[in-house]
Amino acid sequence: xxDLRLIERAVDxxxxxxxxxxxxxxxxxxxxxxxxxxxxxxKTVTAFIGPSGCGKSTFLRCLNRMNDTISVARxxxxxxxxxxxxxxxxxxxxxxxxKVGMVFQKPNPFPKSIYDNVAYGPKIHGLARNKAELDxxxxxxxxxxxxxxxxxxxxxxxGTGLSGGQQQRLCIARAVATEPEVLLMDEPCSALDPIATxxxxxxxxxxxxxxxxxxxxxxxxxxARVSQMTAFFHLGNLVEYDETGTIFTNPSDPxxxxxxxxxxx
Amino acid sequence: xxxxxxxxxxxxxAVAGFFAGRSKSVAxxxxxxxxxxxxxxxxxxxxxxxxxxxxxxLLVLWLLIQPFVLNRAVMPMLSSVDVNDRxxxxxxxxxxxxxxxxxxIAITEGAISPDEARDIQADVMDVRARLAEVGVAxxxxxxxxxxxxxxxxxxLAYTGTSVMTILVLIVSLVGGVIAYRLVRxxxxxxxxxxxxxxxxxxxxxxxxxxxxxxxxxxLVFNTVEFFRLYPATDFFFGLNWAPSFSGRGGASELGxxxxxxGTLYISVVALAVAVPIGLFSAIYLSEYATKRVRSIVKPMIxxxxxxxxIVYGLFALLTVGPVLVSAFGEGGVLxxxxxxxGTAVMTAGxxxxxxxxxxxxxxxxxxxNAVPQSMRDGSLGLGATRSETVRQVVLxxxxxGIVGAILLAxxxxxxxxxxxxxxxxxxxxxxxxxxxxxxxxxxxxxSQLTGxxxxxxxxxxxxxxxxxxxxxxxxxxxxxxxxIVRRYRxxxx
Ligand SMILES: Nc1ncnc2c1ncn2[C@@H]1O[C@H](COP(=O)(O)OP(=O)(O)OP(=O)(O)O)[C@@H](O)[C@H]1O
Ligand SMILES: [Mg+2]
Numbered sequence: 001x002x003d004l005r006l007i008e009r010a011v012d013x014x015x016x017x018x019x020x021x022x023x024x025x026x027x028x029x030x031x032x033x034x035x036x037x038x039x040x041x042x043k044t045v046t047a048f049i050g051p052s053g054c055g056k057s058t059f060l061r062c063l064n065r066m067n068d069t070i071s072v073a074r075x076x077x078x079x080x081x082x083x084x085x086x087x088x089x090x091x092x093x094x095x096x097x098x099k100v101g102m103v104f105q106k107p108n109p110f111p112k113s114i115y116d117n118v119a120y121g122p123k124i125h126g127l128a129r130n131k132a133e134l135d136x137x138x139x140x141x142x143x144x145x146x147x148x149x150x151x152x153x154x155x156x157x158x159g160t161g162l163s164g165g166q167q168q169r170l171c172i173a174r175a176v177a178t179e180p181e182v183l184l185m186d187e188p189c190s191a192l193d194p195i196a197t198x199x200x201x202x203x204x205x206x207x208x209x210x211x212x213x214x215x216x217x218x219x220x221x222x223x224a225r226v227s228q229m230t231a232f233f234h235l236g237n238l239v240e241y242d243e244t245g246t247i248f249t250n251p252s253d254p255x256x257x258x259x260x261x262x263x264x265x
Numbered sequence: 266x267x268x269x270x271x272x273x274x275x276x277x278x279a280v281a282g283f284f285a286g287r288s289k290s291v292a293x294x295x296x297x298x299x300x301x302x303x304x305x306x307x308x309x310x311x312x313x314x315x316x317x318x319x320x321x322x323l324l325v326l327w328l329l330i331q332p333f334v335l336n337r338a339v340m341p342m343l344s345s346v347d348v349n350d351r352x353x354x355x356x357x358x359x360x361x362x363x364x365x366x367x368x369x370i371a372i373t374e375g376a377i378s379p380d381e382a383r384d385i386q387a388d389v390m391d392v393r394a395r396l397a398e399v400g401v402a403x404x405x406x407x408x409x410x411x412x413x414x415x416x417x418x419x420x421l422a423y424t425g426t427s428v429m430t431i432l433v434l435i436v437s438l439v440g441g442v443i444a445y446r447l448v449r450x451x452x453x454x455x456x457x458x459x460x461x462x463x464x465x466x467x468x469x470x471x472x473x474x475x476x477x478x479x480x481x482x483x484l485v486f487n488t489v490e491f492f493r494l495y496p497a498t499d500f501f502f503g504l505n506w507a508p509s510f511s512g513r514g515g516a517s518e519l520g521x522x523x524x525x526x527g528t529l530y531i532s533v534v535a536l537a538v539a540v541p542i543g544l545f546s547a548i549y550l551s552e553y554a555t556k557r558v559r560s561i562v563k564p565m566i567x568x569x570x571x572x573x574x575i576v577y578g579l580f581a582l583l584t585v586g587p588v589l590v591s592a593f594g595e596g597g598v599l600x601x602x603x604x605x606x607g608t609a610v611m612t613a614g615x616x617x618x619x620x621x622x623x624x625x626x627x628x629x630x631x632x633x634n635a636v637p638q639s640m641r642d643g644s645l646g647l648g649a650t651r652s653e654t655v656r657q658v659v660l661x662x663x664x665x666g667i668v669g670a671i672l673l674a675x676x677x678x679x680x681x682x683x684x685x686x687x688x689x690x691x692x693x694x695x696x697x698x699x700x701x702x703x704x705x706x707x708x709x710x711x712s713q714l715t716g717x718x719x720x721x722x723x724x725x726x727x728x729x730x731x732x733x734x735x736x737x738x739x740x741x742x743x744x745x746x747x748x749i750v751r752r753y754r755x756x757x758x
Contacts, residue, residue: 066646069638071556098648108639111662120657121647171643178647 017042017182017212018063023077025058025067032058034236036077040229045208047223047244048216050233051259056216057105059233060184063214064100065093081182098125101180103188105216107167109159109174114151117159117170118142121178137177144206145173146199164191172200176207183207185215189222201226220260224248232256271430275320275437279313282441286312286448294450303455311454314461316441320433327429332362335421339414352721357411360403364392364415365422367401374399385412484736487729494723495519500730506693508713508724519727521734523693527703528735531614531689532678534699538618539678540671543625550626551633552655563630570623574683581616581688582607589615593700604700606690611699613688617681621674628673632666633659665750672746676739682707706731 018040025033033055040046048056058067065086067073079086086096098121110117118138121127128134138155142148147169151162159170168191175183185204189197204226207213217223223230223244230247232240232255240247240256251257287309294300301308336358346357368385371377376399377385385392392407407415448454492500495517503520546566550559586607593611595602604611636659644654660667682705690702691712713728720726 064646066642069642069645094645094648094650096648097646101648102646104639104642104646106639108637108643110640110643110658120644120649124647124649124653174643174647 014041014043016040017044017081019080020062021078021080023059023062023075023079025055025062025076026074027058027070028072032236033062036238038231038238038241040212040214042212043208043210044229045204045213045215045227046229046231047227048214048231048233049218049220049223049259050239052218054233055236056233057186060102060186060214060216063182063184064097064102066097066102068093098178099180100182100184101175101178103168103171103175103183103185105186105190107164107171107191109162109167109170111158111160113156114142114159114162114170115155118173118177120174125178127177127179141173141177144176144203145169146196146203147173165193165196168192169196169200172203176203180211182212182214185213187216187218189217189219197222220248232259234259271324271433274434275317275324278434278437278441279317282312282316282445283309285441286310286445286454289445289448290450290454293448301450302453303458307454307458308448308452310458310461311452312441312444312448314458315444316437318461319440320437323436324429324433327425327433331422331425331429335418335425338421339418342414342417343410345408345410360407361411361414361418363401363403364396364407364411365418367396367399367403368415368419370401371396371399383416385416481736484729484733487726488733491723491726491730494726500727504695506709508727517724519723521706521731523695524704524706524709524731525734526695527610527685527689527693528679528705528707530610530699530703531617531685531705532675534610534614535617535621535678535681536671536675538615539621539625539674542618543622543674544629544667546622547626547629547633548655548660551630552651552659563627566623566626568623569619570627572620574620574681575687577616577620578683578687581612581684585616586612586688589700603698606702608688608690608702609700610689610703613685614699616688617678617684620681620684621677624674624677625670628670629663629667632663632670635666636662668749669746672742676742679705679735679739679742680707681705682711686711706735710735 016039018038020036020038020040023033023036024031036059048060050056058073061067062075062079063081063086067075075087081096081100084091101121110120112120115138118141119128119134122134122137128137139148139152142151147166150166151170159167162170168188172185172188175185189200192200201222204213204215215223215226227244230242230244231238232247232251232253234255240251240253242252247256248260251260287305290301290305290308291298298305339361340354340358343354343357343361346354368377368382372379372382376395392412393403396403500519500521502522503518504522505518505520506523507518509517546562550563554562586609589609589612590597590604590607592598593601593604595605597604640658640662641654644658645651649657685705685708689704689708691704691708692702693709694701694703696703710728710731713725713731
């Protein structure tokens with residue numbers, strides 16, 4: 001793989017942002033996540049890879065308690081962000097989600113204008129003192145998501161009228177506008193062309209300066225390009241978790257090796 | 266021949282045609298059905314449909330037109346009735362028809378022989394008594410003129426029906442034979458049957474439309490008739506509703522405004538009760554309630570929709586009215602004495618609101634549930650609370666549907682009668698006080714048409730103009746609802 005030049009990139013050993021211990025997730029009787037332990041570092045991009053249906057999205061949704069909204073889902077184990085147990089009774093999931101933003105696998109713009117879609121989070125959390133500030137936040141978020149040029153003349157048009165890839169970027173802009181500390185991105189580039197993908201990857205790299213980013217991807221190249229750490233999931237197990245360079249060049253588990261080289265998946 | 270016999274024969278011809286067509290098709294392809302353009306059954310259907318449909322159409326048309334022709338034919342015989350007096354004429358004509366039918370029934374029951382029937386003489390025999398014996402009650406004694414008209418009617422009807430039977434059978438046979446002769450391996454019977462199915466569906470749809478058109482036309486004619494007798498400006502702008510009944514004499518005042526006011530006032534009160542309660546319970550059920558709670562509460566709310574409105578009316582009369590009086594009436598708990606009696610706008614409005622709750626809640630609940638979960642996830646994922654999500658994402662997305670639900674409830678409220686009769690009283694009044702008795706358009710339509718209504722007097726005809734006005738209002742509401750729904754569609758999809 002050509003992109004593996006990034007292996008050389010130094011992985012700064014940042015302090016742990018998220019630590020998960022013995023996480024189990026059940027959908028009714030379906031045991032979707034089996035005893036996963038993982039430490040996600042601050043100011044780092046962590047990639048989750050693995051075959052379809054192995055539980056990447058499920059695990060990602062544990063990190064901001066989105067699984068609470070699924071009545072059949074049951075989460076066990078211990079997940080801490082900045083040392084605080086997020087499943088503790090005293091934790092308010094609403095505040096947690098403001099801190100841990102999420103871009104969903106399927107683009108889900110609100111039936112509102114493009115502007116209102118992006119301004120939604122900032123308005124709820126009172127991030128802007130006046131209209132001018134809000135305009136600024138919206139513009140910045142759209143620029144970061146590489147949507148500004150296409151959207152600047154149609155801010156008042158409905159977000160649902162955008163193309164699939166534009167909607168995906170709108171959802172990224174919406175998540176970024178709330179200024180979360182952790183950003184969870186579930187296949188954010190699945191509907192994007194190479195140019196937009198490159199722009200989003202640039203954004204991810206930029207976000208890394210201040211945030212911790214977790215990205216689910218089916219593209220090995222993308223994982224190799226943007227992430228410092230990679231976790232490989234298989235059938236609900238976390239098979240291997242290591243520096244991206246190590247995973248791609250020298251995996252210790254045969255399953256990882258065969259997945260990356262395209263033999264299972 | 267009785268109609269059922271004719272119908273049975275037609276079906277028989279069609280069934281025979283089906284099998285004939287099918288076997289001919291197979292035979293024409295040399296016994297191998299694969300050589301045919303369509304499956305053999307389609308050839309059968311093709312023949313059967315051609316034998317049945319044109320004949321049935323002719324039958325229906327004939328049955329619709331025959332009475333008119335017969336009426337016209339006997340009308341000149343009724344010289345004692347003024348041809349221009351349509352009301353009396355139609356009464357006498359219906360008498361003629363009843364006598365004719367009565368004689369027919371008497372013959373089939375064996376009470377009189379056909380020969381006897383032919384030379385009944387009104388002055389010799391008491392026709393009314395003889396017909397009463399076989400269960401045909403007549404309003405008055407049969408005059409010579411009516412009897413002879415009835416005899417003529419019978420004779421003509423007999424000829425007409427015979428001709429019709431023969432013609433229908435001929436059409437059926439000719440249709441079947443022509444279709445049968447068309448059967449050849451390359452004949453596209455499948456497409457013919459497809460066309461037939463399309464026409465069947467189309468005619469079902471047009472029956473619904475035609476009925477509506479018929480209802481509207483009958484309203485329009487009678488409304489026009491009414492405006493000939495009573496000035497339209499007085500009707501639309503009159504502030505008084507005081508019909509005088511034929512016995513009492515004197516001119517009536519038939520202004521719609523007090524009734525319209527009552528209708529709108531009661532509907533507004535009802536919606537003010539039903540919309541918040543219904544909408545909030547829908548939101549609770551779809552967004553907050555657990556599955557268990559939902560499975561119990563939703564059917565319980567829907568039970569409200571199954572209660573007959575007369576029961577709601579009794580509830581208004583016996584429970585809500587007295588309770589309101591004890592609070593707002595003279596010497597009531599609040600000491601305000603706004604309320605004179607139990608029947609009032611408030612009484613009817615509250616009870617009607619309760620009746621409408623399931624309409625609003627059930628429809629809104631379905632609509633809210635149809636908003637995709639991913640919308641909620643998007644909002645919750647940005648750190649919004651549930652109520653913020655409901656208010657800012659779910660409700661706007663569901664708004665067109667909810668508006669539809671509310672407007673539906675509104676047209677129910679406007680059209681409701683029973684609760685008004687029992688809960689709001691019968692006094693047409695223009696008043697701002699919601700504790701006054703008032704009445705609505707529907708309630709007055711009922712009271713104008715019950716009893717001995719003379720359908721040529723403005724007091725009775727006004728019911729049709731009231732109905733027409735009501736129809737226009739609900740139509741307007743529906744158009745408005747459609748407009749709103751479409752507007753939001755354009756914006757959101
Ligand atoms: N809402 C749900 N209810 C029940 N089961 C679910 C639900 N969501 C996911 N699952 C199950 O959990 C398992 C893991 O699903 P998940 O969506 O996490 O896979 P994934 O790794 O994200 O796959 P993909 O790459 O296709 O997105 C699957 O077996 C799936 O059927
Ligand atoms: Mg997934």
